[in-house]
Amino acid sequence: MNKFLSILGGLSIDHRSSMFFHSRTRTLSLRMKDEWKKVLSYFSNRKVESAAVAASDSLSKLLHLPFKTLSEGLKKAALDLKDTVVNETWVAKGKRVGDYTLYTGALGTAFLLFKAYQVTGDKNDLALCSDIIKACDSASRGSGRVTFICGQAGVYALGAVVAHHNGDEQSCQQYITKFKEIKLSKDLPDELLYGRAGFLWASSFLNKNIGKDTISSTRMAHSRYMIKNGFSGNYPSSEGSETDRLVHWCHGAPGVALTLVKAAKVFESDEFLQAAIDAGEVVWNRGLLKRVGICHGISGNAYVFLSLYQLTGKPEFLYRAKAFACFLHDRAQNLISEGVMHGGDRPYSLFEGIGGMAYLFLDMTEPSQARFPAFEL
Secondary structure, three states, X not given: OHHHHHHHHHOOOOOOOOHHHHHHHHHHHHHHHHHHHHHHHHHOOOOOOOOOOOOOOHHHHHHHOOHHHHHHHHHHHHXXXXXXXXXXXXXXXXXXXXXXXXXXXXXXXXHHHHHHHHHHOOHHHHHHHHHHHHHHHHHHOOOOOOOOOOOHHHHHHHHHHHHHHHOOHHHHHHHHHHHHOOOOOOOOOOOOOOOHHHHHHHHHHHHHHHOOOOOOOOOHXXXXXXXXOOEOOEOOOOOOOOOOOOOOOOOOHHHHHHHHHHHHXXXXXXXHHHHHHHHHHHHHHHOOOOEOOOOOOHHHHHHHHHHHHHHHOOHHHHXXXXXXXXXXXXXXXXXXXXXXXXXXXXXXXXXXXXXXXXHHHHHOOOHHHOOOOOOOO
């Protein structure tokens, strides 16, 4: 635990040079360490669901709750957050769309609404989701971006799936036609946010939800390359990097862990499984970041444990996901308002802000079905 706390104390999100900032960072790190001590000390006994120790504060009370009771509380919190996100990103903006992307824009709000519909069956969320997608369709014209998270493929794929759920097969086919008309340039990179992998993921999303036969897989050779280039269980942010600082989905162990879990499933490989578990240990020890989001925050890191739980069936991974979710539910909003945590540059977005936290809370209601948004299927 002491080793973890010393590492956590050294984490920082921004790079500023003033003496005030460094002093402030040390103060905030100490505060984060104190908050996280409660979680670590509680989970060290590994008897989470049957613990009878009286809780003395709100975070401890959450950690002691039976999972079913906790998941209901998280669902209520998620739906409240969803309403806030809709108001800030859609209603307050006059139902006009500037940033249409899933990553930081209105399509992320639509994706959250679709998730809420899947959990609650509320058709109002599905109808509102459809309206926002239509606005994103208009806003995305001429963008030239081709991926699910940052491009038109996301608009068309989600539009088709939502129309399918609405029973509007005409709109569904129109979106599919637009999707098929997307042109991939020869110099398109292979990555997820802006490249071919992002387009293939959108294809797989359609395949899963509508029934098209589009199949893609991770190549074993590439996965083995990542394992050999990991160090301290973490993974470099880019090829050739020698730093070991970032523990984000976008850079470091969390995103690689999710990929390794998938590789372990596909190839039934103990090598990939152990590498995924090792990466998960890094996330547990260093993944309590000072941000709440999916991309580079606590919400995204929690999905590592959900994915490992689904793969192994071991309750310790579910308990760790529970710990991260409880910390967010009990502490995040206050810590953001106090300046201890960062709410994200786009504080209501799916990947940077509380939209991602709401999505995680909804996924915690059925952890065996949880999927990192726009990355796992």
